[in-house]
Every structure is written in structure tokens, then in C-alpha cells.
Amino acid sequence: MPDPATPRLRVLVVDDETKLTELLRLELDVEGYDVDVASDGATGLVKARSQPSPDLIVLDWNLPDFSGVDICQRIRRGGVTTPILMLTGHDDVADRVTALDAGVDDYLIKPFSIEELMARLRAMQRRAQSFSGSGQESLPVRLSVGDLRVDTSTRDVVRGERTIQLSVKEYDLLLFLMRAGGKVLERADIMRGVWGENFYGDDNLLDVYIRYLRQKIESPDRPTLIHTVRGVGFILRDETQQAT
CATH class of the missing domain: 1.10.10.10 (Winged helix-like DNA-binding domain superfamily/Winged helix DNA-binding domain)
Structure with a gap:
């Protein structure tokens, strides 16, 4: 269970599958996250760039208006460094390279378990915190x-x-x-x-x-x-x- 004394992290979920986003909203809430949802790439891009920016982003590859890769590239070009987890059905090295080159931090193949998604989010969070406190700036x-x-x-x-x-x-x-x-x-x-x-x-x-x-x-x-x-x-x- 999440520690009530710990500030709740904000997660933006960008996916047009309503059943999946509702499931993620419920599960992430139980795990102590505040969740915002966008059902298309344009809305997701606006929310990713908003202030304060989300702490983590879950982004689907296939969106009704743009691809998740396009959205990720636009997010990164705007200077947003929020960790991004890409959800996709693509599972070969070329597709992973495409996603990573766009600025994705992690990659999760559909179908996936909620437990694995939570573990990936925690790992991205730890890595972001480790980098920010590692003295890289010096x-x-x-x-x-x-x-x-x-x-x-x-x-x-x-x-x-x-x-x-x-x-x-x-x-x-x-x-x-x-x-x-x-x-x-x-x-x-x-x-x-x-x-x-x-x-x-x-x-x-x-x-x-x-x-x-x-x-x-x-x-x-x-x-x-x-x-x-x-x-x-x-x-x-x-x-x-x-x-x-």
C-alpha cells in the first residue's frame, strides 16, 4: 500500500482504448498515483506540456490522430524530460530502436499484466530520481x-x-x-x-x-x-x- 505521507505522483495515460484506460486509472489510483487520461495524441501532447508536468507518462504507440512515436518526439523537442513508457504490440528490435530514438524510456508489449506495468513505472521513477540526485550536473x-x-x-x-x-x-x-x-x-x-x-x-x-x-x-x-x-x-x- 502507498505511504499516505508520500506525495502522490501524477501519471498521464495517453491511449484510446477506453476499457484499458479505465482499468489503469483504477489500478494506478490504488497504487497511490493521481491519473490523468487523454484519448488522442493531440490532447496528450497538450497535457504532457502543461505545468506542472506529469511525473510519468504511459503512451500508446497506435493513436487515432498521431503515432505515439510522433507524440514522444514532439514532447522531447519541447524540452519535457518526463519518463515515458510506451505501450505497443510491436516486438522486434527495429521497432524498439524507433521508439527509443524518439525518446521513450521503457517499452511494454501488449498484452501485459498490471503487475508488470506497475514494476516498469516504479523502475522509471527510481531511475529518474537516481539521475537527478547523482550529481550529473557537477x-x-x-x-x-x-x-x-x-x-x-x-x-x-x-x-x-x-x-x-x-x-x-x-x-x-x-x-x-x-x-x-x-x-x-x-x-x-x-x-x-x-x-x-x-x-x-x-x-x-x-x-x-x-x-x-x-x-x-x-x-x-x-x-x-x-x-x-x-x-x-x-x-x-x-x-x-x-x-x-
Whole structure:
């Protein structure tokens, strides 16, 4: 049971399935959440951008006016960082990459159990709280490895004189690798750090994003920066500088 002394978090549910939204409203209320519902993407977008913004968003992929991916992209472009859980019937790596690139924090396949949805929301809440209290703001706003530079205040990524455009998760992955300070990172640690505990063990997803990142930041005339450590994970470092 929720602690009556704990402030109730606000959850926005964006889904056009009336029976599902009513069920979620009842179950989330019992779990101690305040629930707001939108039955289409446009209404959901307005409510997501409203002040105060919701603490968590549950967003369906298939909406009558826009796709959930479109709505998520618009939410993120507006500067809203609220954790978003995507509900969908799509279950392949390409669809998960699409959703994650749009800025989704977690991904739940229909049909699902209420218990799993609650666990996912709690995990997103813990991760958001952990990030906000982890001292990330005190880290340097400019990071560099070799000739690769990242400005965390503007999210600009530059290699040499070339500006690189990264998706949300590509940027998150690059930043996680850079902040390791040249240390080898295990696959499980990368998955938990970038995607959260619910994606642990989804090796295909990590390999897809490492490949995307390499395609964007590596080039034949520059030293390789992302290295595979077989059986362990990955490391980001300029080995030409290590050698000197």
C-alpha cells in the first residue's frame, strides 16, 4: 500500500482504448498515483506540456490522430524530460530502436499484466530520481576523447571539424561511454546505465546502437575510438594518445 505521507505522483495515460484506460486509472489510483487520461495524441501532447508536468507518462504507440512515436518526439523537442513508457504490440528490435530514438524510456508489449506495468513505472521513477540526485550536473559540460568532443549543455557532438547528429539514445550511449574515463564497461552495466534495468540482457539492442554510433563517429582517416573487448563489453578511448 502507498505511504499516505508520500506525495502522490501524477501519471498521464495517453491511449484510446477506453476499457484499458479505465482499468489503469483504477489500478494506478490504488497504487497511490493521481491519473490523468487523454484519448488522442493531440490532447496528450497538450497535457504532457502543461505545468506542472506529469511525473510519468504511459503512451500508446497506435493513436487515432498521431503515432505515439510522433507524440514522444514532439514532447522531447519541447524540452519535457518526463519518463515515458510506451505501450505497443510491436516486438522486434527495429521497432524498439524507433521508439527509443524518439525518446521513450521503457517499452511494454501488449498484452501485459498490471503487475508488470506497475514494476516498469516504479523502475522509471527510481531511475529518474537516481539521475537527478547523482550529481550529473557537477560533471564537466565539455567532454573529449581524442578529437571527439561533446558539449553536454548543448548536446553538440563534434569530431575534428565535423558536427555529428545523434539520436537521443545514441547520444546517451556515447555520453555513458565517455564518462567512463577510458575504462572497460561490461555489457550489462551499459544496458542498465543507458536503457535501465528492464532492458538488461537485450544484447541485440546494444549491438545495434554500437553499430549506429560507430557509423556516425568513426571514419577511415581518424583513429578508432569505440573498441570491443571480447567477452566483456566496450571501451571508448583514443589508443594513439595512450601510446604516446
